[in-house]
Amino acid sequence: MSFRKVVRQSKFRHVFGQPVKNDQCYEDIRVSRVTWDSTFCAVNPKFLAVIVEASGGGAFLVLPLSKTGRIDKAYPTVCGHTGPVLDIDWCPHNDEVIASGSEDCTVMVWQIPENGLTSPLTEPVVVLEGHTKRVGIIA
Secondary structure, three states: OOOOOOOOOOOOOOOOOOOOOHHHOEEOOOEOOOOOOOOOEEEOOOEEEEEEOOOOOEEEEEEEOOOOEEOOOOOOEEEEEOOOEEEEEEOOOOOOEEEEEEOOOOEEEEEOOOOOOOOOEOOOOEEEOOOOOOOOOOO
């Protein structure tokens, strides 16, 4: 019996990865430590959103894709939840609308300015209340 038929050959055996250059990376982002079965970031063609550590509630960063490198600790955040943010997701039809779900049992829909944040965003477009448990998945 031939071993060639037993051992499968990977079609990716000639693929090799390369590290990304530092000028294409995001550095010094305080990613949230809240564990939940959701992603901690969401990306669309204009922005990158990342759930971050925040005192006194939940917050997330919204960065233009062109802004790479070290992110200042004082960079404006989207904050309005009273509990940690568990999930975020962009609107598939509008690149400036994002929804966030939190442990405070609310979903908030946010309108991001076209050029990104220049000051903290604290007023959502709409607050969806009525959930009896924390909102861990936005779909």
